[in-house]
Amino acid sequence: MKTRLSVNVNKIALIRNARGSNYPDLVQVSKDIEAFGAEGITVHPRPDERHITYADIPQLKAITTTEFNIEGNPRPQKFMDMVLKNCPDQCTLVPDAENALTSDSGWDTITHASFLTETIGALKAKGIRVSIFCDPVAELIEGAKKVGADRIEFYTGPYAANYHKDRAAAIAPYVKGAKIAQEIGLGINAGHDLNLDNLRYFQEQVPALLEVSIGHALVVDSLYYGLQNTVQMYLERLSIKDLV
Numbered sequence: 001m002k003t004r005l006s007v008n009v010n011k012i013a014l015i016r017n018a019r020g021s022n023y024p025d026l027v028q029v030s031k032d033i034e035a036f037g038a039e040g041i042t043v044h045p046r047p048d049e050r051h052i053t054y055a056d057i058p059q060l061k062a063i064t065t066t067e068f069n070i071e072g073n074p075r076p077q078k079f080m081d082m083v084l085k086n087c088p089d090q091c092t093l094v095p096d097a098e099n100a101l102t103s104d105s106g107w108d109t110i111t112h113a114s115f116l117t118e119t120i121g122a123l124k125a126k127g128i129r130v131s132i133f134c135d136p137v138a139e140l141i142e143g144a145k146k147v148g149a150d151r152i153e154f155y156t157g158p159y160a161a162n163y164h165k166d167r168a169a170a171i172a173p174y175v176k177g178a179k180i181a182q183e184i185g186l187g188i189n190a191g192h193d194l195n196l197d198n199l200r201y202f203q204e205q206v207p208a209l210l211e212v213s214i215g216h217a218l219v220v221d222s223l224y225y226g227l228q229n230t231v232q233m234y235l236e237r238l239s240i241k242d243l244v
């Protein structure tokens with residue numbers, strides 16, 4: 001089973017925005033990331049546009065040749081209008097609060113079932129694949145299926161936080177959750193705080209992992225190893241199952 005690496009370029013945009021000019025050039029860096037072997041570009045514009053701006057979206061859509069994934073909370077109409085206008089390959093719905101520092105949980109797919117059903121219907125009508133950010137909890141995964149999602153993206157923050165304490169315990173809920181998702185026909189993505197240490201074990205253990213989106217650690221690693229080497233190193237971590 002091939003697991004695609006989608007690189008989240010939020011932190012490239014964050015550095016650019018620090019000086020208010022176009023340096024680094026987000027579009028060029030994203031093209032280079034694809035040229036270095038990444039199989040997708042992910043963006044997660046936040047309401048304050050502190051990293052990815054709404055103006056970035058059409059430019060990135062225009063140059064992405066692999067897979068373009070837009071993440072975010074669809075509650076603001078502005079977000080939905082932007083996604084429907086730009087038609088990415090995939091939209092990942094994330095329930096972040098407006099002022100969230102970063103993503104910190106998956107959807108309650110039961111409480112928000114009618115909103116999610118309506119939102120997913122609108123996205124799928126435009127041919128956009130929809131993934132739902134989800135904790136590895138049976139009822140929530142089943143809820144994601146009921147509201148019409150094509151995939152779930154496991155929120156891997158807790159896995160990453162506990163990996164060095166007890167990796168077998170940290171992975172257990174995801175292995176169980178992935179089996180449920182497979183049984184009911186949901187594709188499986190994963191992301192948040194995945195890194196060079198914890199990525200291989202996650203992919204080895206979680207069946208049928210289609211895609212990981214990785215940003216923060218990958219950009220930090222590139223300070224030490226360079227961007228091209230770093231993309232290659234992440235691809236290498238994901239390559240073991242390709243050989244099987």
Ligand SMILES: CC(=O)[C@@H](O)[C@H](O)COP(=O)(O)O
Nearest residue numbers: 010044071094102103191192
């Ligand atoms: C959904 C998810 O886990 C990532 O998109 C993460 O939220 C990246 O966002 P930041 O770069 O703002 O932390």
Ligand SMILES: NCC(=O)COP(=O)(O)O
Nearest residue numbers: 008191192193213215216
């Ligand atoms: N969906 C997760 C993502 O895009 C990147 O998360 P992180 O690697 O920046 O924590």
